[in-house]
Amino acid sequence: MADIKATAASKDFWSGAIFLIVGLAFAGIGQRYPMGTTMRMGPGYFPTVLGGLLAVLGSILIVRALLRPGPSVGNLAYSKLVLVTLSNVLFALLLRRLGLAGALILLVLVSAYASKRFRWPVALTLAVGLAVGSSIIFVWLLGLPIPIRGTWLGG
């Protein structure tokens, strides 16, 4: 048995754990669907087999990580991950409320904040520029059915 700490930090262990959990979840939920027979496969057959297979592969990875931990995952860039993801989620939530222009300005500002080189004046200029440009290209020229000004702004 190798060093448990090294195992718990290893890439193999974490990928194995993810595959194991997702595989079990797919196989488990798959039990709700009719299984059928090998000749007439029901909707539950394929996912159950694949889910089981994924769980087995995940387990092999975990065992391998226990025997030989391999490289560790290292630090995750949480703040960048959260900011970039948040910028998309905010865009989706506020698109109809703020309109395309407002939602885009928010998207650009929040995501740009993730960079080490973030500067307010640059980011603001970029945000306004992209919002204006996208409004012209996507809404006026390509005719996408998105309001430029949303319901909160009286659009």
Next chain:
Amino acid sequence: MEIFAGLAIGFHAALTPFNLLYCLIGVFIGTLIGVLPGLGPAATVAMLMPASFVLPPVSALIMLAGIYYGAQYGGSTTSILVNLPGEASSIVTTLDGYQMSLQGRAGVALATAAIGSFFAGTVCTVIIALFAPPLAKVALRFGAPEYFSLMVLGLVASVVLARGSLLKAVAMIVLGLLFGIIGTDVNSGVQRYTFGFKELMDGIGFVTVAMGMFGIGEIILNLEREGVGDRVVSKITSLMPTREDWKRMVAPILRGTALGCFLGILPGGGALLASFAAYSVEKKISKHGAEFGTGAIEGVAAPESANNAGAQASFIPMLTLGIPTSPVMALMIGAMIIQGVQPGPSVMTDQPALFWGVIVSMWIGNLFLLVLNLPMIGLWVRLCLVPYHLLYPAILVFCAIGVFSLSNSEFDVHLMALFGVLGYIFGKLECEPAPMLLAMILGPMMEEHLRRAMLLSRGDPTIFLHRPISFAILIVAAIALVTALLPAIRAKREEAFKKE
């Protein structure tokens, strides 16, 4: 001759002003985005796909194909100028291409890449015209077991060619197949894994996943490494290769093209393997082998011809069998389905204008690349230098608007964000996203063919071994898998991927 008739239909379809324009737009935009740092062909095609939906099928596919090889060419440009490969298949080009630029011969390197690509593209167009029709005829006789085996082969190949651990690549395939299942089961109408979201009834959109994993996931990974060395671009002086250069590039271009055409036809072969193989072959054969790595023109000519040939040859299985051999081909298949064209061997007979039009347009597109891009190198250089902190918010804007516009749904944007997180995590864990995306598209088709095959054989799984074609395909798949597992080859494979 059937081929000439076919090519005539193709020229007729591709040479309309409308389609020429879309070919040009595709090539131009593809290069433009391919040159920008951090965006490979898969992300570029995914990002621009929504724009193609408003076009008729022929124009849409012509434009998307143009974007693909434009982006590929753009990737080579950044390899040579700034030592940053735009995608995996131009990694080896950096070895000698960037050295050439440091010696002030960037213009010659770019010209060599363009000439090699154009030559490879021309040869490949002829090869496709020669081999696609007979292959499609054979494929018309394929039944469910053959298709299932063929897809197994495609997935096995993508595992063998994935970077890093084989075990993880297999797991990513299975994960992709499972993601592909989400949605309404076509046989029973049962909603699987939709958790009551009506947006999931039609399944997870592959464009959403591709943009999330290749676009957003990549951005987060890039931000993490931000500021590790800035890009310096060398001056471009002369584009024209000297007489000596011409003499030295002929043989490598020929060999690279041959290798690329051959490897590209194999499922999962494609551009990546072709460029690696061409480089190492050239290094062994060439009289100037010792100069490799210090700016040998052969080291640019061979892999650049090979990756273009490979990229183009990978259209053969896509157009004739409806089987994607790379994530980009998977996206093309998705685009065809959205356009109402059922991919498979019947495309050639049912939609000759589409089939031949796309083939001919590839040659025209390569011509555009040669004629238009060389004079525009100055513009590409400036684009290479766009700082990443200004670029990535713009990419996010395009991804968000593009995904939203797929079906005017905020849900897709959330889904894309989720796959962005997954893309980042898998990137950190060294699990390749490409096999997963491939499997996701193949998942529903595979299940369907498996069910039909089982119905045919009354539940006897040995049917895959009793049918000769299916058996032969599975043998090839088994050989591919076994060779990848052999220690000697495994070491070679790891070494090849380490070169980055």
